[in-house]
Amino acid sequence: MDNDGFTFRRQLSAMARERLKLSGISEIIALVESNGALSFGAGEPPDETFPKDAFRSAVERALSEGTIWAYYHDDLGDRDLRAWIAERMSRDDMAPDWVGPEDVVITHGAAGAVSLAAEALIDEGTIVLVEGPTYSDSLLTFRRQGAICVPVSTDDEGILPEELERTPQLKGARFLYTIPNFQNPSGCTASVERRLRVLDILRRHDVAIVEDDPYHYLGYDGPVPTSYLKLAGDDRRVIHCNTFSKIVAPGLRIGWAVVPPALRDVFLALCICDGLGPALLMQRAILHLMRTLDFEKHVEGLRREYRSRRDMMLGLAEERLTPLGLRTNRPKGGFFIWGQGPDDMRGFNSAAFARYAVQHEGIGLIPGNVFFPDGDDRGDRAFRLSYARIPLDRMDEGMVRLARAWRTYSAHRHEDRE
Ligand SMILES: Cc1ncc(COP(=O)(O)O)c(C=O)c1O
Known part of the structure; x- marks a missing residue:
């Protein structure tokens, strides 16, 4: 007898059985919570913007x-x-x-x-x-x-x-x-x-x-x-x-x-x-x-807030990530920056890196592969960073952690290969 009671094994629809695999985002969010980590993961507004x-x-x-x-x-x-x-x-x-x-x-x-x-x-x-x-x-x-x-x-x-x-x-x-x-x-x-x-x-x-x-x-x-x-x-x-x-x-x-x-x-x-x-x-x-x-005033206030967040993150990315060979783009709005691992890093897998970063350095990011259908490797070297919700006064600390995670992760991988 299963401790969880009725299993619904025979009753479950083929759709529920076969098509509802959750994306890797839920795994990272759970890891961020269980590790009490800082996070560039959340694509949602910070509490102070709610009217x-x-x-x-x-x-x-x-x-x-x-x-x-x-x-x-x-x-x-x-x-x-x-x-x-x-x-x-x-x-x-x-x-x-x-x-x-x-x-x-x-x-x-x-x-x-x-x-x-x-x-x-x-x-x-x-x-x-x-x-x-x-x-x-x-x-x-x-x-x-x-x-x-x-x-x-x-x-x-x-x-x-x-x-x-x-x-x-x-x-x-x-x-x-x-x-x-x-x-x-x-x-x-x-x-x-x-x-x-x-x-x-x-x-x-x-x-x-x-x-x-x-x-x-x-x-x-x-x-x-x-x-x-x-x-x-x-x-x-x-x-x-x-x-x-x-x-x-x-x-x-x-x-x-x-x-x-x-x-x-x-x-x-x-x-x-x-x-x-x-x-x-x-x-x-x-x-x-x-x-x-006043709708226009309200959205202008939001734009001001997020513009300064975006600019801060772009500056920090350039200072802390670019020297390590990680590339990031420059969005004109929204919440997200898209990053890419270095070209010469053979077999770089952003899902493994994201797991490593949150567990070893306490910083969350979303690996690129979750944004492609299963089996498509185009996101394997990419990652998403959100500047929307991380406390402003901790953004630099987040970037320092991310940079450190990248350095130690690459060093380990290097050792693995030797
Ligand atoms: C592209 C896109 N579509 C839909 C949603 C979901 O938005 P809502 O909260 O309005 O359902 C999001 C939220 O992150 C999104 O980024």
């Missing part, structure tokens, strides 16, 4: 409305919040003219929006084109649904159109999943020219786009390029996913999707299956927060 007082008042306002207690009879989400989002997106050059409140669906964060899109578009064996590297949780979401994810290489300006065009699976792919701004994990942003070329290729091959844009408002070096949603215009092949997680707080779990009219009924049914959408209290509280907050 706690304003949110408390917004919740009180929502509670006093009396409408939040019953079922809401529009499963796509609160009408007023959907109207606020549609209006904001049109003002910020994110949405074409056809987008109105009826095209917006409130979801459990951007992750919930991506998940609904996956359920709407993926069958067993469906080809999904992704950026190489891409957000690991979305890889899991697509795999759960039965997709085969095909990464297309990227450079500082996003997906390489030539490589996209040469990808054998392009013909027959259902959609491209792209994070065009300050990408997780690479930090890269696709230029408008790049987006237009990618769009042209996808149009010619009848491929849709799922655009995931959680870092949209966190650009630190000037305006953000026009969204795929807007560039596609009346073509309406784009499902756009977004969220309040990075500009308010991730724990509130409120995001949205802009859904083309052809998919509205499908999304409505999926929202019903998905537990009838996020709590109305939370949707109304976000609405009141947005109505009372």
